[in-house]
Amino acid sequence: MKRSIGAKTLAFPTPTWVVGTYDINGDPNAMTVAWAGLCCSVPPCISVSLRKATYSYSGIIENKAFTVSIPSEDHVKETDYFGLVSGRDENKFKATGLTPVRSELVAAPFVGEFPLVLECKLLHTLEIGLHILFVGEIVDIKAEESALDENGDPDIEKVRPIIYGTGSRSYYGIGRDLGKAFSIGKER
Amino acid sequence: MKRSIGAKTLAFPTPTWVVGTYDINGDPNAMTVAWAGLCCSVPPCISVSLRKATYSYSGIIENKAFTVSIPSEDHVKETDYFGLVSGRDENKFKATGLTPVRSELVAAPFVGEFPLVLECKLLHTLEIGLHILFVGEIVDIKAEESALDENGDPDIEKVRPIIYGTGSRSYYGIGRDLGKAFSIGKER
Numbered sequence: 070m071k072r073s074i075g076a077k078t079l080a081f082p083t084p085t086w087v088v089g090t091y092d093i094n095g096d097p098n099a100m101t102v103a104w105a106g107l108c109c110s111v112p113p114c115i116s117v118s119l120r121k122a123t124y125s126y127s128g129i130i131e132n133k134a135f136t137v138s139i140p141s142e143d144h145v146k147e148t149d150y151f152g153l154v155s156g157r158d159e160n161k162f163k164a165t166g167l168t169p170v171r172s173e174l175v176a177a178p179f180v181g182e183f184p185l186v187l188e189c190k191l192l193h194t195l196e197i198g199l200h201i202l203f204v205g206e207i208v209d210i211k212a213e214e215s216a217l218d219e220n221g222d223p224d225i226e227k228v229r230p231i232i233y234g235t236g237s238r239s240y241y242g243i244g245r246d247l248g249k250a251f252s253i254g255k256e257r
Numbered sequence: 258m259k260r261s262i263g264a265k266t267l268a269f270p271t272p273t274w275v276v277g278t279y280d281i282n283g284d285p286n287a288m289t290v291a292w293a294g295l296c297c298s299v300p301p302c303i304s305v306s307l308r309k310a311t312y313s314y315s316g317i318i319e320n321k322a323f324t325v326s327i328p329s330e331d332h333v334k335e336t337d338y339f340g341l342v343s344g345r346d347e348n349k350f351k352a353t354g355l356t357p358v359r360s361e362l363v364a365a366p367f368v369g370e371f372p373l374v375l376e377c378k379l380l381h382t383l384e385i386g387l388h389i390l391f392v393g394e395i396v397d398i399k400a401e402e403s404a405l406d407e408n409g410d411p412d413i414e415k416v417r418p419i420i421y422g423t424g425s426r427s428y429y430g431i432g433r434d435l436g437k438a439f440s441i442g443k444e445r
Contacts, residue, residue: 070401070402071374071399071400071401071402072399072400072401072402072405072409073397073398073399074397074398074399074400074405074409074410074411075397075398076300076301076394076395076396076397076398077301077395077398078295078297078298078301078302078395079295079301079375079398079411080272080274080294080295080303080325080327080373080375081272081327081373081411081413081416081418081431082270082272082413082418082420082431083272083294083295084268084269084270084271084294086268103295104294104295104296104297104298105294105296106268106271106272106292106293106294106296106304106306107266107267107268107271107291107292107306107423108292108293108294108304108306108385108388108390109266109292109306109385109386109387109388109390110266110292110308110386110387110388111386111387111388112264112385112386113264113265113266113267114266114385114386114388115268116294116296116304116390118295118296118297120298137268139268139269142435145435145436145441146436146441146442146444147442148442149436149438149439149440149441149442150442150443151442152438152439152442153439153442153443185268185269186259187268192385193383193385195381195383195392197296197297197300197302197380197381197392198297198298198299198300198302199297199298199299200296200297200298200299200302202296202297202304202392204383204385204390206264207264207265207266208264209261209262209263209264210261210262210263210264210265210267211259211260211261211262212259212260212262213258213259213260214258214259214260217260217262218425221260221262222262222424222425223262223267223269223424224424224425225269225270225422225424225425225427225429228269230269230270231435232270232420232431233438234413234431235295236410236411236412236413237406237410237412237413238437238438238439239413239434239435239436239437239438240434240435240436240437240438240441241413241431241432241433241434241435242431242432242433242435243269243270243420243422243429243430243431243432244420244429244430244431244432244433245429245430245432246427246428246429247330247333247419247427247428247429247430248333248334248337248427248428249426249427249428250337250340250421250426250427250428251337251340251341251426252337253333253334253337253428254334254335254336254337254338254339254340254341255338255341256334
């Protein structure tokens with residue numbers, strides 16, 4: 070039996086990603102987001118939604134670029150910190166000891182210690198309401214060697230990404246392998 | 258050490274959601290998506306990206322509405338099937354035995370057996386490239402009683418959503434609780 074719980078911003082799963090930007094002074098900033106997702110195959114694109122009030126918002130507008138750094142479980146505390154304070158008040162890289170690495174392709178920094186990084190140039194800006202949706206074209210992905218499988222592709226079980234649980238506001242790891250996509254549906 | 262792996266549509270984690278639509282004849286259709294995410298808090302919105310070639314695309318355009326049904330691990334095979342075939346060729350609800358339930362709020366059906374359902378009216382359409390991004394305003398969420406916590410909120414551990422692993426194209430469950438958001442970052 071289903072019950073109405075009202076109009077909420079709630080869905081499972083949502084990602085836990087860190088958006089990297091340079092501010093107007095060229096200082097690196099980073100911000101955790103969960104309102105985000107892949108959104109196009111050709112060109113490869115990802116969307117992240119930010120409030121205008123965030124410091125990162127102005128960084129994206131200024132540079133027409135951002136990165137998405139995907140943390141592993143090992144950095145869940147630093148990742149949470151990136152969502153707790155504003156880059157207006159604190160240099161979050163200095164505070165965490167994590168390394169801002171300048172992208173050679175777009176005007177944005179990424180988190181050196183995170184296993185998987187998407188470098189994006191701003192393609193579209195869509196003002197929805199409290200949040201503005203930015204579509205970034207993924208111009209390259211950088212991956213740690215240790216996060217790659219035998220074919221040289223990023224392996225989700227080696228990256229060990231973080232899931233954000235809306236509602237309870239908890240982080241989760243990924244769990245067991247449930248089967249191959251475009252395959253197990255044939256077995257019904 | 259990081260290695261460039263090129264411009265790909267790849268990120269971890271991505272969701273596994275089923276978009277429900279009515280076709281031009283009023284028949285229910287459903288399609289699995291992973292290029293999707295929450296995208297605004299006020300109004301509460303979710304985005305799903307579809308190719309124009311899909312049957313569901315025309316269903317959204319026709320009705321200016323869609324639902325997002327969130328499957329649990331129990332229905333991973335049916336969920337994969339929803340992404341394997343086109344509603345042009347087959348009635349996927351009949352084929353799976355799952356129940357299309359008419360939303361009372363928007364012109365779209367949801368999957369009766371899935372624990373969590375978002376009813377959405379189309380707010381924005383953004384043509385990116387191969388994929389078109391649809392922003393839907395979440396007008397209500399319906400949840401199974403069995404998926405709610407003691408406060409009446411959806412519990413991710415009871416919903417047991419499915420994560421899609423891009424690259425390897427595998428499904429995963431959620432794993433262990435890594436801590437509270439907006440909290441564990443203070444402990445660094």
